[in-house]
Amino acid sequence: MFTYSLVSGILFGIFFGFMALGLNLIFGVMEMVNLAHGDFVVLGGYVAIMALTSLHINPVVSLVIALVLFFLVGLGLFFPLIPRLSNSRDPEMLSLILFFGLSQVLEALMVIKFGVNPESLPLSVFGNSSWHFLGQSYQIAWIVTALVSLVMITLTYVFLYYTSLGRAVRAVMGNREEALASGLPVKRTSAIIFAIGIGLAAMSGVLSPLMIGSLDPTSGLGLTTIAFAIVVIGSLGNPLGSVVGGLVYGVSLMLMQTYLSSWSVLVPYLLLLIIVLVKPSGLLGKGVRHA
Amino acid sequence: MSREPILIFENIVKKFGAFRALDGVSGTLAPGEILGLVGPNGSGKTTLINVIAGLYYPDSGGVRSQEQDITHWPMHKRARMGINRTFQIPKPFKSLSVEENIALAYHYGRKPAMSPQQALDFVGLAPVKNQLALQLNSSQQKLLDLARALAAGPRILLIDELAAGLSHQELQVVADHLQALAQQDIALIVVEHHLGFVNQLTERVMVMNAGKEIFQGSLSRAAQDPTVSAVYLGTGS
Amino acid sequence: MLNTQLVEAGKRQRGRLLINGVIPFLVLVGFSLSPFVYANQAILFQMMAFMALAQGVNLLYGFTGYLPFGYVGFFGIGAYGMAISIQLLHFPGLLAVVMGGLLSAIIAIIFLPLLRLSGAYFAISSLAAAEVLSNVVSNSAMIHITNGPYGEQLTQSYHPVTSYVAMVIVLVLTTVTVIFIRNMPFGRALMAIREDPVSAAMAGIAVVRSRSIVWLLSALIAGLTGAIFGWHLSVFYPNTVFDLNISILAIVFTLFGGYGTVTGPVLGSIVLYGLYNAIGISDPQYFQLIYGLLIVALVLFLPGGIISLIQRRGNYVP
Numbered sequence: 001m002f003t004y005s006l007v008s009g010i011l012f013g014i015f016f017g018f019m020a021l022g023l024n025l026i027f028g029v030m031e032m033v034n035l036a037h038g039d040f041v042v043l044g045g046y047v048a049i050m051a052l053t054s055l056h057i058n059p060v061v062s063l064v065i066a067l068v069l070f071f072l073v074g075l076g077l078f079f080p081l082i083p084r085l086s087n088s089r090d091p092e093m094l095s096l097i098l099f100f101g102l103s104q105v106l107e108a109l110m111v112i113k114f115g116v117n118p119e120s121l122p123l124s125v126f127g128n129s130s131w132h133f134l135g136q137s138y139q140i141a142w143i144v145t146a147l148v149s150l151v152m153i154t155l156t157y158v159f160l161y162y163t164s165l166g167r168a169v170r171a172v173m174g175n176r177e178e179a180l181a182s183g184l185p186v187k188r189t190s191a192i193i194f195a196i197g198i199g200l201a202a203m204s205g206v207l208s209p210l211m212i213g214s215l216d217p218t219s220g221l222g223l224t225t226i227a228f229a230i231v232v233i234g235s236l237g238n239p240l241g242s243v244v245g246g247l248v249y250g251v252s253l254m255l256m257q258t259y260l261s262s263w264s265v266l267v268p269y270l271l272l273l274i275i276v277l278v279k280p281s282g283l284l285g286k287g288v289r290h291a
Numbered sequence: 292m293s294r295e296p297i298l299i300f301e302n303i304v305k306k307f308g309a310f311r312a313l314d315g316v317s318g319t320l321a322p323g324e325i326l327g328l329v330g331p332n333g334s335g336k337t338t339l340i341n342v343i344a345g346l347y348y349p350d351s352g353g354v355r356s357q358e359q360d361i362t363h364w365p366m367h368k369r370a371r372m373g374i375n376r377t378f379q380i381p382k383p384f385k386s387l388s389v390e391e392n393i394a395l396a397y398h399y400g401r402k403p404a405m406s407p408q409q410a411l412d413f414v415g416l417a418p419v420k421n422q423l424a425l426q427l428n429s430s431q432q433k434l435l436d437l438a439r440a441l442a443a444g445p446r447i448l449l450i451d452e453l454a455a456g457l458s459h460q461e462l463q464v465v466a467d468h469l470q471a472l473a474q475q476d477i478a479l480i481v482v483e484h485h486l487g488f489v490n491q492l493t494e495r496v497m498v499m500n501a502g503k504e505i506f507q508g509s510l511s512r513a514a515q516d517p518t519v520s521a522v523y524l525g526t527g528s
Numbered sequence: 529m530l531n532t533q534l535v536e537a538g539k540r541q542r543g544r545l546l547i548n549g550v551i552p553f554l555v556l557v558g559f560s561l562s563p564f565v566y567a568n569q570a571i572l573f574q575m576m577a578f579m580a581l582a583q584g585v586n587l588l589y590g591f592t593g594y595l596p597f598g599y600v601g602f603f604g605i606g607a608y609g610m611a612i613s614i615q616l617l618h619f620p621g622l623l624a625v626v627m628g629g630l631l632s633a634i635i636a637i638i639f640l641p642l643l644r645l646s647g648a649y650f651a652i653s654s655l656a657a658a659e660v661l662s663n664v665v666s667n668s669a670m671i672h673i674t675n676g677p678y679g680e681q682l683t684q685s686y687h688p689v690t691s692y693v694a695m696v697i698v699l700v701l702t703t704v705t706v707i708f709i710r711n712m713p714f715g716r717a718l719m720a721i722r723e724d725p726v727s728a729a730m731a732g733i734a735v736v737r738s739r740s741i742v743w744l745l746s747a748l749i750a751g752l753t754g755a756i757f758g759w760h761l762s763v764f765y766p767n768t769v770f771d772l773n774i775s776i777l778a779i780v781f782t783l784f785g786g787y788g789t790v791t792g793p794v795l796g797s798i799v800l801y802g803l804y805n806a807i808g809i810s811d812p813q814y815f816q817l818i819y820g821l822l823i824v825a826l827v828l829f830l831p832g833g834i835i836s837l838i839q840r841r842g843n844y845v846p
Contacts, residue, residue, distance in 0.1 A: 033647075033648035033652070035648075081824075081828070084828055085827070085828075088831070089831075090831075092647045092648070093593070093595065093647060094827050094831060096595065096647065096648050096651060097595070097783065097823060097826075097827050098823070098824055098827040098828070100597075100779075100823065101819075101820050101821070101822070101823025101824040101826075101827065102820070102824060103820070104776070104816050104817075104819060104820030104823065105816075105817060105820035105821055105824065106820075107816060107820075108813045108814070108816035108817035108820055109817065111812075111813035111816075112813050112814075112817070221655075221772065224652075225652060225655060225656060225659075228648075228652050229656070232649070262667060262668060262669065263663075263667065265659075265663050266659075266660055266663050266664075268656070269656035269657070269659045269660045269663075270656075270660065272652070272653060272656045273653060273656050273657060273660070276645055276649055276653050277641050277642075277644070280645070280649065344730065345729075346726060365729065365734075365735075365736070366726070366729035366730055366735075367728075367729045367730075367731075367732050367733055367734045367735060370729065370730050370731065370732040371732045375730055376730060378726075378727070382724045382726060382727040383724075383727065384719065384720045384723040384724060384727060384728070385723055385724075386719070386723060387716070387719065387720065387723070391716065392720075394716075395713070395716055395717060395720055395728075395731050395733070396730075396731035396732060398713050398717075398732075399713075399717065399731055399732035399733045400731060400732040401732070436727075439727070439730075439731060440730070443730070443731055443732050
């Protein structure tokens with residue numbers, strides 16, 4: 001039992017680290033919490049479900065569709081909304097409220113389009129075989145999801161550390177004012193990161209029905225809370241932090257489901273409360289930051 | 292100079308992670324005395340002010356005032372016992388009027404204190420008292436910081452870089468004002484980059500470098516001190 | 529000369545107090561008389577409950593800057609505190625309501641450390657705290673105290689008229705509290721803390737204590753409201769009184785009307801709850817779409833809410 005919880009916790013953790021990545025990037029670069037993050041994840045899930053049921057498109061293809069589509073959605077949302085916010089008197093609070101409004105809009109639109117019933121993807125979508133490891137077997141869908149997540153996290157890491165745009169992103173994360181003063185294209189960098197953040201959220205959403213069972217239009221806020229907890233646990237602006245936070249969450253969740261299942265819904269909330277009250281800078285963080 | 296000190300800080304150590312912003316700094320201050328606190332950027336001047344005002348608690352060492360160990364007192368309690376300050380980057384209550392800013396400090400601060408009107412007149416902000424603080428320019432905001440501190444009835448006043456951005460004439464006015472406050476037995480610590488301004492104010496200075504005090508005494512002697520010249524004035528070998 | 533100025537200022541002050549007094553008076557008269565001309569008491573009752581919650585959010589967000597997404601936690605705890613007092617302690621309804629409010633305040637004391645957080649950290653952590661409360665109350669392990677997921681049936685204590693009157697009283701008291709805080713130096717001090725906590729402390733204001741007082745007051749308001757709400761329904765489930773939409777609507781009503789004022793939340797609740805009744809019950813998704821878009825538009829064009837349209841011309845609004 002323990003091995004099973006641990007291994008599945010790691011698989012889930014990698015996925016949730018990926019799920020939180022977009023929130024982490026946007027938070028790190030723009031100092032804004034995208035409260036609609038979870039709704040974009042859910043939208044990605046709907047893309048996969050619709051693509052599979054109506055067009056017989058495999059979720060692997062939907063991954064690319066969701067990334068590209070929501071990258072464009074992100075760009076489309078950025079320019080009318082964000083620059084205006086950045087110039088306001090209290091960008092932090094106002095952005096929180098704005099994204100809260102956006103989250104309500106997305107939720108309402110999803111109810112109008114897809115109804116309130118939960119939808120899911122069949123676990124057999126990647127075949128019926130399973131993976132045997134240390135005497136236990138695991139769903140192949142979980143393995144595929146974890147692998148995709150790992151690849152995407154690695155790509156994000158490579159992007160941040162080995163490309164010139166990525167270096168600009170890290171400079172803005174380090175100190176926005178200084179980056180502005182030194183003439184970096186902060187607005188363009190922010191726009192791209194915002195779009196990438198939304199795209200990655202939707203992309204992780206494609207796989208989400210396989211990991212969390214089913215989705216409905218109201219799943220978004222819960223996912224946002226989980227993502228926020230993961231980002232705070234792992235320290236913000238650090239893609240490796242997302243992995244650490246994701247693993248802490250995934251393993252805790254699986255252990256709770258195994259040993260104290262009736263309390264397992266509390267895992268993300270308790271983890272968040274513990275971390276913000278004990279070490280708000282996160283496990284990898286250096287200094288406290290207010291946002 | 293033989294008066295009983297109103298502020299004593301001993302062996303103050305303040306670390307930020309592995310960085311020792313203050314590394315065992317000590318000193319005393321008597322009522323009516325002005326201490327110039329000088330040193331290069333990052334030498335720990337503002338950190339020392341912050342420890343005395345209670346924004347940070349030191350990792351070790353202590354702060355005492357008026358027979359009390361105030362090392363771990365919260366800021367508002369210090370304000371009510373008469374420790375007050377201005378900020379390097381002024382921090383007014385932006386959406387309140389200039390007068391309301393000061394009236395609040397008068398209401399919650401120590402008594403006796405300058406009335407809001409007196410404080411406004413003292414710093415010369417009376418003509419703009421009904422404006423919102425956010426409408427002031429940055430040197431007016433600095434004066435508002437000072438007026439607010441005065442209305443809270445300070446006995447010890449910590450002035451953090453008031454001179455930056457002021458014109459030569461304004462500097463003279465501010466220097467006269469601070470001296471007038473010292474005449475009223477308020478003890479002042481003046482953090483300053485501008486040595487000419489310090490020179491106008493006081494003879495007694497403390498020079499800091501890398502979290503340590505490297506010199507304490509008169510400004511004229513400081514200028515001749517080889518360590519001081521080396522680290523601060525940059526003229527040494 | 530100075531004397532006449534002072535007299536003028538005094539007159540203005542009294543004038544303002546009078547205008548301020550009009551609001552709780554209108555609320556009192558309006559909700560006391562409307563049941564006689566409008567049959568749907570449930571709508572009136574819920575509008576009052578949301579107005580009180582909106583004022584509670586207003587107190588916390590408008591005066592201290594903490595946005596409590598988890599505000600419903602206090603509401604739910606109030607309802608359960610009331611229900612437990614009736615079921616296990618056999619208290620009469622009104623006393624049980626007071627117990628609900630007190631239990632909420634106690635929970636608020638336990639969650640005081642949340643005030644160390646700010647901005648999004650606070651907002652989302654308060655949501656997490658509400659989820660924890662909701663899941664603890666509805667957990668099967670709590671079946672002997674809260675009846676777990678099966679909810680509470682208080683049919684023996686059902687008093688629609690008394691609970692309605694109690695709601696009117698709590699709403700009027702809440703409104704008066706907000707007026708007092710807004711017009712006392714304490715309110716100014718809270719605004720100062722909101723603007724700059726360090727400067728506020730240097731002005732001699734006890735920052736932590738002031739914030740804690742407001743936190744406890746707003747928890748008490750939500751607790752009493754939740755207790756009366758539960759009493760009025762007399763049958764409810766954990767999902768009924770811990771529904772996150774309760775926080776969301778209270779926040780939306782406050783932001784729409786204008787936070788930091790007394791009138792804003794009143795206006796916001798009347799207009800938006802009215803709209804909710806017109807379309808929200810049959811088609812909640814369209815109502816959600818409308819207020820979602822409203823929030824986005826407010827942030828971009830009118831962050832002070834509709835009240836700020838009047839304030840913009842220099843008019844005084846209570």
